[in-house]
Amino acid sequence: MRWATGGVNYSYLLSKLAPPSMTSAxxxxxxxxxxxxxxxxSNHELHSITTIVNTHHHYDHAGGNVAFATLLTQRENPSFIIGSTLSATLSTSKVTQPNDGQIFDLGHNITVEAxxxxxxxxxxxxxxxxxxxxxxxxxxxxxxxxxxxCGRFFEGTGEEMHSSLNHILDRTNGHWDKVKVYPGHEYTKSNVKFIRHMVWKKIGDNKAFDHLEQLVLNTEVLTGMFTLQDELNFNPFMRLNDPFVRKAVGDDNNTLxxxxxxxxxxxxxDNF
Structure with missing residues (x-):
């Protein structure tokens, strides 16, 4: 969404649609x-949507909730799954604010954990x-x-982000090489530029990052191409004990x- 104006947002359809009926939830x-x-x-896809889901309340993620609900002409009161009351919903709809670890069963052997x-x-x-x-x-x-x-710390701290990323790893332990990551924005090019300038400054410092940098040169849409294991290999926010990361933040003696x-x-x- 909004790529032409620099928004580079992603929206996702989580679908179990299958022929011949093309009906699902x-x-x-x-x-x-x-x-x-x-x-x-497609019309089939649009009419199959039962639930509007938000990852958080910011307008570039949740700001279209009510307007999108009006487009679902085959379902007057779609359900909402939101993190808090800060995301707008229809008052007549079922609204879920999921607990950590809550499981949603979508059928067809598919489950979703919040x-x-x-x-x-x-x-x-x-x-x-x-x-x-x-x-x-x-x-x-x-x-x-x-x-x-990783995201900016608008409402939290570095300790919370560190805890949240580790919480993801804990919940997916044993499957990191299978879990494909679908983020809310396409920020990879800017992230790569920052990392090359500040962290792994030379080719060979991190081979996984070298590969990512080359891929970014010719690929615009990168969502879903990488796993959590890939992130552990090339994402400095998930490699806080890497000597190059420590050096970048001025902690050559490994005391922080x-x-x-x-x-x-x-x-x-933030200041880059």
Whole structure:
């Protein structure tokens, strides 16, 4: 959404649609620009949506909730799954504010676990999807985890972001190489530029990051291309004890706590 104006937002359809009936119960995640999202959906897809889901309350994620609901002409009162009352909903609809660890059963062997990740906002929620039949995983991370980055600490601290990212890892332990990451924005190019300038400054300092940098040169849409294991390999916000990361924040002697490294690293990114 809004790529032409620099917004580079993602909205996602979590769908189980299958022929021949093409009917199901599906989620639309962060449809902030209703008309743009609608134009990307077939009539079958649009009419199958039962639930509007937000990763957090910011307008570029939740601002289209009510307007999008009016587009669902086949379903007058779609359900909402939101992190807090800060996201607008229809008063006549079922509204869920999920607890950490709450499981939603979408059928067809697909479940979604809500993972509370307060920091960017206090109501931030990541959604971990599991297809038990295929042993496939995906996580929709909103503005908590980006490819090679993390969100700003608008309502939280470095300690909270560090805790939230580790909370994601704890909930996905044993499956990091299978969990594909779907963030709320396409910030990879700017993240790569920052990392090359401030952290792994030379080719060979981090081979996984070198590969990402080359991929970014010729790829615009990178969502879903990387796993949590990839993030552990090239995302400095998930490698707080890496000597290059420590050096970047001025901790050559390795004396800072991980939360302090997180805080200083994000400050560097904010000022970059």
């Amino acid at each position: 599906n989620w639309i995640i962060d449809p902030a620009e209703p008309l743009e999202v609608k134009d990307q959906l 993972i509370r990740t307060p920091c960017h906002t206090q109501d931030s929620v990541c959604y971990l999807v599991k297809d038990s039949e295929k042993d496939d995983y995906a996580i929709f991370t909103g503005d908590t985890l980006f490819t090679a980055g 706590s991980e939360k302090d490294v997180m805080t200083k690293l994000r400050k560097l990114k």
